Amino acid sequence: MQNTIQGRVCPRLPFGVTLLLVIMLPALLAISTTLRAAGLGDYWSVDQYYSMHPDQKPWLDELVHAVQQDPVGVPAALRQKTIRIAQVYPGLQASSYWSDSENALTGRLDALGIRYWLETRYTAPNTQFDEQIRQIHELLAWKPDYLIYTLDSPRQKLIVERLVQNTDTRLILQNITTPLKAWDKRQPFMYVGFDHAEGAQILAQQFRDRFPDQADYGVLFRSKGLVSQMRGVNFIQAQPAAHRLRSSFYSDSSREGGRVAALQMLRESPQLDYIYACSTDLALGVLDALAELDRQDVMVNGWGGGPEEIEQLRAGSLPLVLMRMSDESGIAIAEAIRRELLGLPVPLVYAGRFTVLHKGMSDASIREQEARAHRYSGVHSNGN
Numbered sequence: 001m002q003n004t005i006q007g008r009v010c011p012r013l014p015f016g017v018t019l020l021l022v023i024m025l026p027a028l029l030a031i032s033t034t035l036r037a038a039g040l041g042d043y044w045s046v047d048q049y050y051s052m053h054p055d056q057k058p059w060l061d062e063l064v065h066a067v068q069q070d071p072v073g074v075p076a077a078l079r080q081k082t083i084r085i086a087q088v089y090p091g092l093q094a095s096s097y098w099s100d101s102e103n104a105l106t107g108r109l110d111a112l113g114i115r116y117w118l119e120t121r122y123t124a125p126n127t128q129f130d131e132q133i134r135q136i137h138e139l140l141a142w143k144p145d146y147l148i149y150t151l152d153s154p155r156q157k158l159i160v161e162r163l164v165q166n167t168d169t170r171l172i173l174q175n176i177t178t179p180l181k182a183w184d185k186r187q188p189f190m191y192v193g194f195d196h197a198e199g200a201q202i203l204a205q206q207f208r209d210r211f212p213d214q215a216d217y218g219v220l221f222r223s224k225g226l227v228s229q230m231r232g233v234n235f236i237q238a239q240p241a242a243h244r245l246r247s248s249f250y251s252d253s254s255r256e257g258g259r260v261a262a263l264q265m266l267r268e269s270p271q272l273d274y275i276y277a278c279s280t281d282l283a284l285g286v287l288d289a290l291a292e293l294d295r296q297d298v299m300v301n302g303w304g305g306g307p308e309e310i311e312q313l314r315a316g317s318l319p320l321v322l323m324r325m326s327d328e329s330g331i332a333i334a335e336a337i338r339r340e341l342l343g344l345p346v347p348l349v350y351a352g353r354f355t356v357l358h359k360g361m362s363d364a365s366i367r368e369q370e371a372r373a374h375r376y377s378g379v380h381s382n383g384n
Contacts, residue, residue: 039229040229040233040234042180042181042182043178043179043181043226044178044179044181045178045195045197046177046178046349046351049179049348049349053348056345056347057347059339059344059345059346059347060347060350062344063332063335063339063346063347063350066335067328067332067335067350068328071108071111071112072112073111073113074113074114074338074341074342078113078114078341078342079113079114080115081341082115082116082117083109083114083115083116083117083146083337083341084119084142084143084144084146085105085116085117085118085119085144085145085146085147085148085337086118086119086120086139086140086142086144086146086147086148087102087118087120087121087147087148087149088120088121088123088132088135088139088147088148088149088150089102089121089122089123089148089150089174090150096304096306096307096308096326096377097175097280097304097306097324097326097329099377100326100327100374100377101174101326101327101330101333101377102118102120103327103330103377103378104326104327104328104329104330104331104334104374104375104377105118105330105333105334106118106330106376107327107330107375107376107377108330108334108335108376109334109337112334112335112338114334114338114341119139119142119144121135121138121139123135124253124254129153129155129156129159132159133159136149136159136163140167140169144169145169145170146169146170146171146189146333146337147163147167147169147170147171147172148172148174148333149163149172149174150173150174150175150176151173151175151176151180151226152175152176152225152226152227153223153224153225153226154225157180160173160188164183164186164187164188165186170188170189170190170340171188171189172188172189172190172191172192172333172336173188173190173191173192174192174329174333175193175194175329176191176193176226177191177192177193177194177195177196177349177350177351178191178196178197178226178230178349179191179348179349187348189336189346190333190336190346190347190348190349190350191348191350192332192333192336192349192350192351193329193350193351194324194329194351194352194354195351196226196227196230196231196234197230197231197234198351198354199231199303199322199324199354200231200232200234200235200238201234201235201238202322202354202356203235203276203301203322204234204235204238204239206301206320206322206356206358207239207243207274207276207299207301207320208240208243210274210299210320211243211273211274213242214242214244215243215244215273215274216243216246216269216271216272216273217239217243217245217246217272217273217274217275217276218245218246218247218248218249218265218269218272219232219235219236219245219247219248219249219275220248220249220261220265220276220277220278220285220286221248221249221250221251222250222278222282223250223251223252223253224250227278227279228250228278231278231279231303232248232276235278246269246272247265247268247269247272249261249264249265251282251285253279253281253282254281254285255281255282255284255285255288257281257282257285258277258282258283258284258285258286258288258289259285259286259288259292260289261282262275262285262286262289262290263292263293266289266293266295266298272298273297273298273299274298274300274301275298275299275300276301277300277301277302277303278303279303279304280302280303280304280306280308280309282303283300283301283302283303283309283312283318284308284309284312286300287300287312287317287318299319299320300318300320301318301320301321301322302318302320302321302322302357303322304321304322304323304324304326305321305322305323305324305326305355305357305369305370305373306326309321310366310370313357313358313359313366314366316359318359319358319359320356320357320358320359321356321357321358322354322356323354323355323356323357323369323373324352324353324354324373325352325353325354325355325372325373326352326373326374327373327374327375327376327377328352328353329350329352330376330377331376332350336350355369355372357369
């Protein structure tokens with residue numbers, strides 16, 4: 001017999017490996033959501049990691065250069081090999097980051113002349129863990145060369161630990177650029193994304209510039225996990241005493257969850273000058289709440305710079321947007337695969353660049369930044 005994934009025939013794994021995966025699945029399904037989440041001190045920052053591993057810094061410099069330049073194709077002899085890539089993405093959300101990344105990955109692989117077979121599964125962010133485990137189990141039976149996943153919650157942490165210990169598939173963790181210290185002797189193949197702490201500090205400076213004397217503010221976190229810690233706690237720690245944190249809420253990471261949390265926040269602390277939103281969906285939810293309350297005196301930021309945020313920026317509703325050079329994440333993965341095919345070492349961590357958009361920018365300037373951010377994912381269907 002053969003296993004089939006979306007109508008495509010996939011060879012079976014050897015019996016021993018298949019048995020191991022079958023044993024792993026029930027254990028992972030039984031993981032409790034009360035597992036201890038790793039704290040900020042359990043991770044190395046990008047700078048900390050490379051200060052401890054200076055031998056990898058030249059590899060990183062080469063990768064950064066490759067990502068920012070035009071593609072250099074692989075030799076003809078390597079174009080006959082087909083690379084199998086599996087992705088389990090939390091892409092069911094308003095943010096376009098995950099779909100942009102997939103388009104950038106495939107666009108860059110095509111430009112490099114690398115043959116590939118890509119299988120992708122989607123879930124909502126920080127939920128549906130049982131479904132993610134089943135998706136991973138299904139895709140591992142396909143024997144991919146690379147598996148792209150993410151790390152945010154305690155359950156995902158345990159899933160990753162099992163994967164690193166029990167499979168030879170190269171594991172790429174996306175949307176995280178902070179290696180876990182406990183995995184020092186057995187790290188994934190690569191961490192890639194945009195530094196959440198750096199983004200939080202950039203936005204903290206933007207709010208300080210806009211409120212130079214003093215301000216009352218609230219923080220709207222995503223669901224509990226690493227991304228919320230990195231984006232939220234680092235923002236709070238960067239603000240001076242004159243910026244007084246009056247309210248903070250965790251949410252379910254959705255736009256509707258953001259709206260509900262923002263309404264409660266503003267009921268309890270109506271004097272807020274700004275609300276710091278930790279994601280695109282939450283920022284849009286805050287805007288919904290402000291419209292519902294007819295409040296135009298509370299500032300909120302965007303995080304990511306996707307099409308819905310840009311639409312709100314142009315409309316004047318979202319005065320400040322932190323934009324990722326979104327495609328750099330997918331391009332970096334493609335370039336890392338190229339390096340491995342060529343027998344070159346791959347650095348453990350890659351972090352892409354940010355820029356800031358604001359309501360005073362011309363439409364031409366906004367479009368220029370969009371073009372830089374979406375070199376492969378292209379102009380969005382809504383014309384932005």
